[in-house]
Amino acid sequence: MTPVELFLLGRTLMKIGEEALPAPEEPAGGPAAQGARAVLITLSDVTAHPGSAVGEISRRTGLPQSQVSTAVARLKQTGSVVTSPDPADGRRLLVHVAEAVSERVARVRATRIDSALATALGTEDPARLHEVTEALAVLARHLPPGSLANLRP
Known part of the structure; x- marks a missing residue:
């Protein structure tokens, strides 16, 4: 995998996560989220x-x-x-x-991310969703947010 492929994968995953997040409740006339x-x-x-x-x-x-x-x-x-x-x-x-x-x-x-992931994958095939969800769990286990500190001086 190249750095560009990894970057684009990260961007895709971020967008799927953003899509899965419930919308914040804004008071009437309040600022945009x-x-x-x-x-x-x-x-x-x-x-x-x-x-x-x-x-x-x-x-x-x-x-x-x-x-x-x-x-x-x-x-x-x-x-x-x-x-x-x-x-x-x-x-x-x-x-x-x-x-x-x-x-x-x-x-x-x-x-849960199931609906957003199914939309991004273009399928609701349970086997495929399970496979991708498991792969994401492995990545999350090995690359938690704290691992970013290893990249910064």
């Missing part, structure tokens, strides 16, 4: 590094600070994270995963 990518990357980093400031999350993830700030605001709105003042610098807020699982997080965790 931010893309799931920045929110998921930010939440993954906060889970791995609780008590981080937005700038630290930005540096680790490679996302612009403005995207991290927006993602943190969305995650706060859904009850997924909480913030607290940094005792060392009152201008900064530290981000932590909320102790209680929010309704949104529970809904996302309960959602």
Whole structure:
């Protein structure tokens, strides 16, 4: 497999994941939902590094600070994270995963990829769906989100 093939596979998998995610509930007249990518990357980093400031999350993830700030605001709105003042610098807020699982997080965790995967594969053949799902489980086991830290200096 070439780096280009791997990159395109990753993009395809990301799009299937985005399609499978339940749509966020927006209040009437509320802002358009931010893309799931920045929110998921930010939440993954906060889970791995609780008590981080937005700038630290930005540096680790490679996302612009403005995207991290927006993602943190969305995650706060859904009850997924909480913030607290940094005792060392009152201008900064530290981000932590909320102790209680929010309704949104529970809904996302309960959602399966079967329908989106079947659509992307163009088939509902149970044997093919099972084979691809098992292959994805192997990849997820060997390449968890934390493995990205091995690529960064």
